[in-house]
Amino acid sequence: MTKHLVVVGNGMVGHRLVSAMLDRATDWHITVVGEESRQAYDRVALSSYVDGASEEELRLPELTGLDLHLGDPVTAIDREARRVVTASGTELTYDALVLATGSVPFVPPVPGRDLDGCFVYRTLDDLDAISEAAAAAVARPGPGRRSAVVVGGGLLGLEAARAMRLLGLSPQVVEIAPRLMPVQVDEGGGALLKSLVAAQDIAVRTGVAVSAIRSESNRLVATLSDDVELDADVVVFSAGIRPADTLAREAGLRIGERGGVWVDATCRTSDHAIWAIGEVAALEGRTYGLVAPGYAMAEVVADRLLGGQAAMTPDELDMSTKLKLLGVEVASFGDAHATSEGALEVVVNDPVAGTYAKLVVSDDAQTLLGGVLVGDASKYSTLRPMVGLALPADPVAMIAPGGVELGADALPDSAQICSCNAVTKGALRAAIHDGACTVPELKACTKAGTSCGSCVPLLKKMLVTEGVEVSKAICEHFAFSRAELFQIIASTGLRTFTEVVERHGTGRGCDLCKPAIASILASLGGGHIHDGEQAALQDTNDHFLANMQRNGTYSVVPRIAGGEITPEGLIVIGEVARDFGLYTKITGGQRIDMFGARVEQLPAIWKRLVDAGFESGHAYGKSLRTVKSCVGSSWCRYGVQDSVGMAVLLELRYRGLRSPHKLKSGVSGCARECAEARSKDFGVIATENGWNLYVGGNGGATPRHAQLLVQDVDQETLIRTIDRFLMFYIRTADRLQRTAPWLEELEGGLDHLRAVIVDDSLGIGAELDAAMARHVENYADEWRGVLEDPVKLERYVSFVNAPETPDPTISFVTERGQPVPTPRAGDPVLIGIPSLTRREVSA
């Protein structure tokens, strides 16, 4: 008989439990009751909402096969009748009840904490409210900085401070402990963290508390325990969390000494039919504020409900964390505070480089117990799995700059590589031997690296040590990646393929390396792509500056910048297509594509187009295609900026720019986003105050939404940022790697990208700017270049011994009034196209 499971709470841990239950065939019917009306979302990534991530992107995978009862909290549990009652009066009986209510923000009992302008930082609704208040403060007339006081300098507090800065406020963090992130880092690490955070315009006060908040002429004033007063437009409490255990208390369940619903190692409460998991649970008396232990509890309860014998082992719960806050990497793992008896601490502190590393080892210096890393946490993924194991090397050498590089080979099979999903090295090795040979494949079959992602570098190293070749070599002729070849060519000044292959490769190249080098030479300003030896390097479409179609004919796309075209322009295109018998179609990039041109017709077609003022649209190139736009403020009732003007400006600036893959762009005149800019490699969306720039989006087989890079910038900043983004991508991406996978693979991701091109952390900003300036200055229309050069024109013949004779293999049939290639034997045949006359119409 079907049993009924009621889950109270629709957060990450509740979602995990339900997902684990649904993964297995069960006779449980599940109802989830949630207080928030939203679908379950990734609360760990909450702060990315301020960066522009949408609620949809944060949403956890939607589950089916259960009843969802959202926006209606459970208000009482009748344990006798095994029934819960919700605020709306709904009654649900249960055979098993799981409490996954999570936690509530802790707000210190400060006078004035309920004033308007005081917020907590916990849910998407909280963030919406904070954003609104911040926007109002920024819009308020009058001089002076708009500021926010953030109460609490832990992980959440620093995330909140960063969010405040993004919202245009100057954040001031107040932490009662003597250092930031007191739970994760020690005193030394905390000191460095404070200086790194303060360097980013975030004021930090440690060792003081907020003692009162009052309202004064529409603003707030926070008084600190040392009598300092801070002005603020917004006060955010992010001083920790408390288990949301009210429901359990009222139901008379046993409560842990420091709060939380007491559960045993199987996550069962003092009532046999009730379980508790996640932040609300006090596992043998202790609560855990991280998602990984919550997931483990969810798995235990799922197993138990299905008759299994799983149990938690609280001693082994991994409280390790690695995160990047405000561009500062922080990691702590194992016994970070050296509480084990006789533990020794080995510290390498480099305030000049801005790094701090500490290892905690056993009294005999043989076993790794834990550690703290601040500033550079790249060694976290290898160090964390070694906790409890014999040290493979001298501990100083393991954390010193230039010391030993440890890989996965130093670990035994039992070591957990991915602590979020409890995947051991042995399980990963088995997966590799079963055929997984890329990181995405390993993620798919083991779940390793799918939560926090900190173990991904280790997954890469494992693939290498297990003998899976992850060669970056572009092909058999070069042992280099495209990015390395770019550096070689840029720094050596070699400007022909022959020189490059003779000095740095072998043989005479192929269809992989030749177009890649052609693209690099073009990006470095190599003149017309058909000049000299370069002509023989060009890929299919670049060979005749047109897009080859299946029957060997070409399609022709003139540039229509921003999708804006005059009636005269339309007429010319129509006349050319008609006179040459071409099939026409509107493209997705707001242009017109003319199909079916034979190679010997191309010059005559382009002569007509160039004479009418058109130029190459580079539809054939790995280069900028189009900048799509909506009609913008010139016409639209909702537009706030001239999106067409911006699109034209961008398209004309970056036209002809050769890159590792095609580049697409879009400009929308308001937040309605009609130009679909967020599906582009770089997309621009107008705001009331300027422009938002999104990067790394694409459509195609693996759609990606672009991510917000800079916000509310003026035109000059926007263009400089795009200049640098494109040039940085062109220099460092792999062959045929679009911006989205490039960004995914970029060490440090979007934060690193922002540091490089906005804050110029690598000091290459001026160089990138100069490279783009050269491109803009040297741009010339490629088709005009062909028409004006008899040597290049000579190539555009069907046959070298019969230049005007059409290729006899090309023929057309008519379809819907236009020419299309004659189908060949073996072509797919469309069957059963419904026609209106045949359709049966029901009355």
Add this chain to the structure above:
Amino acid sequence: MTTTSEIVRLPAARDEWRWRTVCPLDRLQPERGVAALFDEVQVAVFRLYDGRLFAIGNVDPRTGAAVLSRGIVGDRGGVPTVASPLYKESFSLVDGRCLDAEGRSVPTFPVRERNGDVQIGLP
């Protein structure tokens, strides 16, 4: 309509073929092919960087499109190749064999230079 298989059927005795002129040698840019038409036979002619000449059928056997002269010339394991521009399958310029698909090939033709002209041998 002429089918691909008829185009590729050639007599075995190459010494009986007639030499036909394709174009002047200096019209052949190294590693960039040209197409030539002799009756209904389409030939792709290539000049390598080291000066060697090769001629193969111009029709890509996978698609029937006459495009091989427009492919990228290179080498694989030292064997000179051209990659079809449509689906990037490489063909040996020496024997016409497709190196990426078993059993697929294009015809080859004898080719020589005479008095500054490139000539190929045809049946």
